Amino acid sequence: MAENGKRDEELDLLLPWYVNGSLSAEERTAVEAYLESNVQAREEVALLSAMRQNVKEQPLENSPxxxxxxxxxxxxxRGDQQQAPTTGKVVAISSWWRPLAVAACLAVVVQAGVMISVSDRTGGDVGIAGVNGPVLQVTFAPTATEQEIREVLQSAGTTIADGPTALGIYGLRLLAPGNESANIEEALVKLKARGDVVTFAERN
Amino acid sequence: MAQEDQELLARMANGDQTALDEFYQQYEGRVYRFIRSKLNDSFDAADVLNEVMFEVWRSAGRFEGRSAVSTWVLGIAHHKAIDRIRRRKPGENVELDPEIAEDDAPNPAEALSAAQNAKQVRHCVDQLSEAHRSVVHLAFFEDLPYGEIADIVGCPEGTVKTRMFHAKKALMKCLAGLKEMGLL
Structure with missing residues (x-):
């Protein structure tokens, strides 16, 4: 036990858990006695409490x-269909499926587009994927700078119309009026040519 | 809650996908946040979250109840996130087990006003190594006891305490530095 205001290394190590309220009754009693005799330890508890409060209040970005x-x-x-090995080992998921996951997400987006389109024809509500809606889907390299992304989008004659989704997918539309297939294809070629910036690009 | 979680796992082990829905909705946010705190990359975090939930589904029948379900799941998340860090390109590698002594850390009072600013705290937490960020997250966001944190990250309790000690020193130094630079 610390005396005369001296620091006690063992009890110092417990201060974060005193602050989060998870110490045993015995440990808690020892820390409280320590705090009564040590100003610096009390200051540290105040600091840790402020840190904890702010860690708890960090905004949660959108999860998937x-x-x-x-x-x-x-x-x-897919795993069930492939009849996973019966060794009882957990099947490791490697990075091979990332493009598949992206493609699957795109399928959902395309399906949504079709549904909106059908809805339009039947006099339903007009969705966002109209004439000016996204015609391309892309993901950017984590290392790409804002300037690089801007240059690539401008050179392809596109702009961001939607996203990012939880998987980092952006929807792009053409800057020029109309969504002619040839223009979309041309933009797609230019986007794919910059593989250092655009890691995935497909028609919507 | 613990009993309910174990029942969910038992149902998942029998192939019940509605149990998976419930389990996912209950744990997705917590697990994602923990992984995100370790990886500092939302795309990778979403990827690893999927790996974790997949493993939970596949190995639900092997959960033995020796720890809380949350400890077990966060432990899987820890290991999956570490695997992801190791697979990253060398240039992106993250320090996995730093035990760096932070010399001349400031007095707690010097860092206190900075610690009351959420943005500054977030900035300084982001500067920590992966190992230190994990312990800070588990202690201050999850409010877990050090013994449970040790189970999750797979190291002795003493190591958890010293990691937190070094993380605290580094945070104090960072926060006091921001104050000194007039960024408050």
Whole structure:
């Protein structure tokens, strides 16, 4: 036990867990006695409490949510179809499926587009994927700078119209009016040519 | 809650996908946040979250109840995230087990006003090594006892305490530095 205000290294190590309230009754009693005799330890508890409060209040960026659950279920279904080895070992998922996951997400987007299109024809509500809606889907390299992305988008005659999704997918539309197939194809070629910036590009 | 979680795992082990839905909805946010805190990359974090939930589904029947379900799941998340870090390109590698002594850390009072600013705290936490960020997240966001954190990250309790000690020193130094630069 610390005396005369001296620091006690063992009790110092417990201070973060005193702050989060998870110490045993015995440890808690020892820390409280320590705090009574040591100003610096009390200051440290105040600091740790402020840190904890702010760590707890950090905003939560969007997690994958339902999209992630759908992706997981597709993986599970695929695993079942492939009859995973019966050794009891957990099947490791490697990076090979990332393009598949992206493609699957795109399939959902395309399906949504078709549904909106059908809805339009039947007099339903007009969706966002109209004339000016996204015609291309891309992901950018994590290392790409804002300037690089801007240059690539401008050279391809495109602009961001949607996204990013939880998987980092952006929807692009053409800057020029109309969505002629040839223009879209031309933009796609230019995007794919910059593989250092655009890691994935497909028609919507 | 612990009993309910174990029942969910038992149902998942029998192939019940509605149990998977419930389990996913219950744990997705926590697990994603933990992984995100380790990887500092939302795309990778979403990827690893999927790997974790896949492994939970595949190995639900092997959960033996020796720890809380949350400890087991976060432990899987820890190992998957470490695997991901090791697979990254060398230039992107993250320090995995630093035990760096932070010399001349400031007095707690010097860092206190900075610690009350959420943005500054976030900035300084982001500067920590992966191992230190994990312990800070588990202690301050999850409010877990050091013993449970040791189970999750797979190291002795003493190591958890010293990692937190070094993380605290590094945070104090960073926060006091921001204050000194007039960024508050």
């Amino acid at each position: 949510g339902d999209l992630g659950l759908q992706r997981l279920k597709r993986e599970i279904k």
